[in-house]
Amino acid sequence: MQVLGGLWKIIAVLGAALFLEWLLHRGLRGPRERVEQRAASRQNAIDRKKEKASLGAAPAIMPSAATPAAPPAPSASHHWSLLRRFPFALAHWVLELISLAAFMATAMLLLNIFGGRPAVFHDMTLAIVEAYVTTRLVLSVVHLMASPLGQKLRLMHISDAAAAYVNRWLRRIIIVAVFGTAVAELALHTGGTRDTHIALSKLVGLAVHIMLLAMVLRSRKATAEAIRGTAGDNWSGLFGLREILADSWPFVATFLIVAAWLLWSAGAENGFQRVLYFFALSATVIVGASLVSIFVLGAIDRAFLADRENAPEHRAPTATGYEEVDEEEVATKGTYHLLIYRVVSILIGTGAFIVLLQVWGVDTLSWFERGSVGRRVASAAATIAITLALAASAWEALNVVISRRIDRWTDVGDTARAARLRTLLPMLRTTLLIIIGMIVLLAALHELGITIAPLLAGASIIGVALGFGSQKLVQDFITGIFLLMENAIQVGDFITVAGVSGVVEHLSIRTVRLRASDGSLHVVPFSSVSTVTNAFGSVSAASSSHRGIGNAAIRVSVTADSDVDRVLAAIRSVCKEMRSNPQLNHLILADPEIWGVDHVDGSIITILGQMQTLDKGRWAVQRSFNRRILERFRESGIQFSDPQQTRVVTQAPIPVMPIAPVPGASPKTE
Numbered sequence: 001m002q003v004l005g006g007l008w009k010i011i012a013v014l015g016a017a018l019f020l021e022w023l024l025h026r027g028l029r030g031p032r033e034r035v036e037q038r039a040a041s042r043q044n045a046i047d048r049k050k051e052k053a054s055l056g057a058a059p060a061i062m063p064s065a066a067t068p069a070a071p072p073a074p075s076a077s078h079h080w081s082l083l084r085r086f087p088f089a090l091a092h093w094v095l096e097l098i099s100l101a102a103f104m105a106t107a108m109l110l111l112n113i114f115g116g117r118p119a120v121f122h123d124m125t126l127a128i129v130e131a132y133v134t135t136r137l138v139l140s141v142v143h144l145m146a147s148p149l150g151q152k153l154r155l156m157h158i159s160d161a162a163a164a165y166v167n168r169w170l171r172r173i174i175i176v177a178v179f180g181t182a183v184a185e186l187a188l189h190t191g192g193t194r195d196t197h198i199a200l201s202k203l204v205g206l207a208v209h210i211m212l213l214a215m216v217l218r219s220r221k222a223t224a225e226a227i228r229g230t231a232g233d234n235w236s237g238l239f240g241l242r243e244i245l246a247d248s249w250p251f252v253a254t255f256l257i258v259a260a261w262l263l264w265s266a267g268a269e270n271g272f273q274r275v276l277y278f279f280a281l282s283a284t285v286i287v288g289a290s291l292v293s294i295f296v297l298g299a300i301d302r303a304f305l306a307d308r309e310n311a312p313e314h315r316a317p318t319a320t321g322y323e324e325v326d327e328e329e330v331a332t333k334g335t336y337h338l339l340i341y342r343v344v345s346i347l348i349g350t351g352a353f354i355v356l357l358q359v360w361g362v363d364t365l366s367w368f369e370r371g372s373v374g375r376r377v378a379s380a381a382a383t384i385a386i387t388l389a390l391a392a393s394a395w396e397a398l399n400v401v402i403s404r405r406i407d408r409w410t411d412v413g414d415t416a417r418a419a420r421l422r423t424l425l426p427m428l429r430t431t432l433l434i435i436i437g438m439i440v441l442l443a444a445l446h447e448l449g450i451t452i453a454p455l456l457a458g459a460s461i462i463g464v465a466l467g468f469g470s471q472k473l474v475q476d477f478i479t480g481i482f483l484l485m486e487n488a489i490q491v492g493d494f495i496t497v498a499g500v501s502g503v504v505e506h507l508s509i510r511t512v513r514l515r516a517s518d519g520s521l522h523v524v525p526f527s528s529v530s531t532v533t534n535a536f537g538s539v540s541a542a543s544s545s546h547r548g549i550g551n552a553a554i555r556v557s558v559t560a561d562s563d564v565d566r567v568l569a570a571i572r573s574v575c576k577e578m579r580s581n582p583q584l585n586h587l588i589l590a591d592p593e594i595w596g597v598d599h600v601d602g603s604i605i606t607i608l609g610q611m612q613t614l615d616k617g618r619w620a621v622q623r624s625f626n627r628r629i630l631e632r633f634r635e636s637g638i639q640f641s642d643p644q645q646t647r648v649v650t651q652a653p654i655p656v657m658p659i660a661p662v663p664g665a666s667p668k669t670e
Contacts, residue, residue: 010125013110017129021103025096032095039088039152046081082155083298089153093144100136104129123189131182138174138280141287142167155294162222169215173208180204209261213254220250281359289352296344304337336392387443391436398432472527476510479526484509488532496533498524535618550618552625554592554609557641558633562605568594570636574628575611584624587617604641 107129111122146163147153154163184200228246358364368375402425409418442452483489489512493504500522502514512529514522535550554575558567575592578584590612599606613621633640 009114010128013107013114013125014128016110017103017107020106021099024102025099028095028098032092035088035092035095036149036153039085039092040150042084042088043150043152046084079294079297080301082157082294083302085152085155086294086298089144089147089155092147092149092153093140096140096143097137100133100140103136104133124186127182127185127189131178135174135178138178138283139171141283142170142174145287145290155290165219169211173211173215176211177204177208180207205261209257212257216250216253216257223249278360282356285352285355285359289348289355293345293348296348297341300337300340300344384440384444387440391440395432395436398428402428472525473510475527476525479529480509480511483526483529483532489534494535497531498528500524549589550613550615552611552613552618552621554594554611554625555606556629557599557604557606559639559641560601560603560605562638564597564605564607566636567605567607567638570632570638571607571609571629574625574632578611578621578624578628581624584617584621587613587621589613 107125111125111129115122145155146158146166147155148160148163148167150160156163158166181201181204184197184204187200188194188197224246227249228242354364354367368378406418406422442455445452445455484507489495489504489507491504491507495501495504495514497512497514500514500516502516502520502522504512505515505521506513511523511525514524516522554571556567556571571594572592579588579591588611592609592611594607594609596607597605598608611621611625
């Protein structure tokens with residue numbers, strides 16, 4: 001009767017708990033279905049967006065021959081898509097666990113009501129409850145990672161067939177392992193001997209290992225293809241190792257499973273239970289590392305997602321074709337994305353491996369104690385990583401500043417300065433890259449324990465020697481860089497440097513080429529330039545440079561007998577006529593400034609003034625004024641002075657008056 005009573009109470013506890021779980025599971029069907037629908041609609045929207053982008057980008061995916069191919073970057077939908085699924089998968093998982101929590105709470109409450117721990121059936125019921133809860137909890141985690149409901153709730157990139165296969169076999173293995181262990185424990189609690197317990201545990205272990213072998217053999221081809229990968233995988237550089245692993249993994253897995261069974265069967269009496277314990281901890285670490293990778297790598301994907309969606313393969317069609325993107329910037333972003341992706345993946349994998357070793361009994365924490373090799377290696381790696389991050393930030397900051405300056409000049413129409421900066425950009429980048437590379441290299445060597453003082457001394461000596469041997473060359477480069485950066489000279493300007501004058505035909509970092517008025521070509525090194533006299537205007541009519549304001553000089557010399565008022569009126573009328581001329585009015589900025597009579601002598605009257613013009617219009621306005629004033633003076637009868645004319649002014653002779661004799665003076669004798 002006591003046994004029947006205990007059995008009845010076990011059935012009552014389990015039945016009531018299962019019934020309440022079923023009711024709650026059924027009641028939460030609506031919320032679960034809504035979560036599934038929201039996840040499905042979100043996944044369909046993402047798939048439609050990808051399909052639309054791929055169809056719209058079809059004509060624009062062919063790169064030009066001159067454009068270097070960007071390095072392969074991680075798929076934009078890899079971890080970012082998993083991160084977008086995670087809220088729905090988590091919500092669905094929590095809704096599943098609510099009913100399981102209700103089962104456990106009901107079972108524990110009824111156990112306490114029916115007598116608690118002193119009751120005979122308590123331990124047996126508790127073993128069954130723990131087995132059921134453990135099985136359901138582990139299977140729920142399997143569903144979270146490889147949901148059989150489709151990609152919308154799956155936190156792994158596997159097909160529906162693969163997900164169904166994994167769920168089917170893991171369900172069998174988990175049920176056999178957990179409930180088999182529970183049966184062995186029940187046998188021990190119901191009067192069975194220790195040998196019976198050990199035999200049942202080994203039998204359960206054998207069944208689990210046989211199922212593992214069957215699972216390995218049935219999935220050997222699919223797993224080998226997944227390990228082998230394709231050319232577009234992120235770790236395509238490991239193709240040789242991956243080929244070896246793909247071909248040998250079934251044999252290695254079979255050997256490990258058989259060896260584990262033999263060792264555990266010949267080992268301690270609780271060997272299989274310990275195996276389950278270590279397996280559970282290992283699975284927890286692996287699942288945790290997977291979730292961390294989803295969050296971290298998904299955030300990295302999200303940070304680079306906008307740039308990759310603007311890449312040539314994702315160009316959006318416009319009314320005039322396909323929108324243009326900066327392919328160099330896209331390639332750079334892809335490089336950083338791939339680098340950060342791989343580094344973070346390695347860090348997560350290394351951390352998970354260290355935790356696994358700790359779980360398996362290896363004291364990995366002692367590797368990082370104060371004064372240990374692991375501590376020094378970790379410190380050096382962290383310092384080098386921070387140095388590299390700062391170097392990359394400095395590099396990108398310079399690129400951003402230069403790009404914004406080029407865009408600003410291009411937007412305002414100053415294309416010449418933008419082109420000049422683009423000319424200097426490769427040299428600036430190379431110089432900065434060398435400087436940053438040297439700093440990072442020296443910092444890395446110092447952190448690795450290598451003395452860098454001799455390297456610094458040797459570099460200083462070599463630098464001094466090169467400086468003495470190439471002073472002129474260095475001066476050429478330094479002066480040229482500053483002249484170009486300050487925009488003191490540009491092609492088309494009429495300048496005077498080093499005693500020669502001409503129109504600038506070509507500029508380089510080291511020299512400037514001038515075309516003189518007689519056709520001679522002057523090549524002047526910048527080391528010879530101490531003063532630059534720039535007329536701020538291009539003598540070429542095709543030039544469109546706008547460097548500022550120019551002044552067209554007004555200098556008119558007329559004869560001394562000219563009417564100054566008539567001359568001033570003629571000058572003003574010519575200037576007014578020029579301002580109304582459609583070919584000249586856009587070059588003249590203001591009314592003329594007539595300063596008046598500047599010089600007067602016996603034959604010449606000089607009148608000075610100026611007209612404010614654009615720099616490129618100085619010579620055109622000057623020549624037009626000279627021609628028009630010549631014609632106007634001829635029409636008005638005003639005579640220009642002749643600088644070669646000489647006037648001789650003669651005066652009448654002055655009469656000589658006789659000198660009266662002085663009284664008392666004796667006459668002068670010859």
